[in-house]
Amino acid sequence: MAGNGATRSSSPEITRVLNSLQSLTLGNYPGIQELPQWLGDLTSLRQLELFDFPDIHELPEWLGDLVSLNGMTIISCGIMSLPESIQQLTNLESLVIRNCPELHKWCKLEENKARMGHIIEVPELC
Structure with missing residues (x-):
C-alpha cells in the first residue's frame, strides 16, 4: 500500500484485505x-x-x-522504548530485538x- 500513513481511513476493499492480513514485514525506510x-x-x-527504521x-x-499479535521482531531501529500498551498484547508470546541498543x-x-512479564519468549534480552 502506498501513502504517507497520515490517515487510518481507506477504501472498504483495502480495509477488508488488510483486516485479514496475518503477517507483515516492513523495513528499510530511513527518514520515516x-x-x-x-x-x-x-x-x-x-x-x-x-x-531498519533508524529514525x-x-x-x-x-x-x-x-x-492478535503473537510475535514481533524489531531489528536495527532507533526505537528507545516500548509503549505502555505493550501490556495489552496478551497474545504476544515472542519478542525479538536485535541491533537496537537503546531499546535493549x-x-x-x-x-x-x-511490563513485559506476559511475553513468554524474549531471547537474550530481558
Whole structure:
C-alpha cells in the first residue's frame, strides 16, 4: 500500500484485505519517523517484523490495538522504548530485538521487565 500513513481511513476493499492480513514485514525506510497509522487497524495481524527504521524513536500507543499479535521482531531501529500498551498484547508470546541498543537498555530495566512479564519468549534480552 502506498501513502504517507497520515490517515487510518481507506477504501472498504483495502480495509477488508488488510483486516485479514496475518503477517507483515516492513523495513528499510530511513527518514520515516513514525509507523503508518493504518497498521493499528490490522487486528488479525499475528506476526510483525520491523527492520531498519533508524529514525523511529518510539512505537505508537495504538500498537496495543493489535490484539492478535503473537510475535514481533524489531531489528536495527532507533526505537528507545516500548509503549505502555505493550501490556495489552496478551497474545504476544515472542519478542525479538536485535541491533537496537537503546531499546535493549530500556528492556533491561527492572520496571520495564514487569511490563513485559506476559511475553513468554524474549531471547537474550530481558
